[in-house]
Amino acid sequence: FVSTQCSVSSGINAEYGDVYQNQNSSRSYLSLKKFEVERKAVPERTIKFNTKTINAFRPSTVSQKQLYTTKAQKEEKLAAKRIRLDRSVVEGMILKAFKKNQYISQKNLMNITSQPEAYLKEFLSEMCVYNNKAPHKNTWELKPEYRHYESSSASKDMETD
Helix, strand or coil: CCCCCEECCCCCCCCCCCCEECHHHHHHHHHHHHHHHHHHHCCCCCCCCCCCCCCCCCCCCCCHHHHCCCHHHHHHHHHHCCCCCCHHHHHHHHHHHHHHCCEECHHHHHHHHCCCHHHHHHHHHHHEEEECCHHHCCEEEECHHHCCCHHHHHHHHHHHC
16 A cells, blocks of 8 residues: 655646645655565565485385295295196196086186186186177186086986986
8 A cells, every 4th residue: 555645736727636746755655666666576485495404214115024024924925826736636626616607707717726827728728618708708618528517417327228
């Protein structure tokens, strides 16, 4: 807010209403405006540089727990790994799983057999057909030559009698 002092001379023209400033008021007004301009020239936000060092704790990639693993924990990890079994054993596990369900996903077969994915895929490509279409999409089904379900074998026995 800026206020100025003005005085009206006695010889004022009533139509135009001329107003003249005093000399003293114009100096104070100019100093006030100068102060405002200087104050507005200073930015509101300034950058402060830190001269002190800051101790920032950065997270490490390896936690302390991982550094000091016990032998028991290492053995648990080895036990959790999927180890390849004999071919005949894995085939038997796959056939047993397909006796319960006709269509099984690869993830479920991995959990049932506890075999590595690549090793299990070898068996699946030999013994099974992959379904891409809607009703049983993304599942495996036994090939006809491997299907020996109990119900079909029981009916064959009855026919031979």
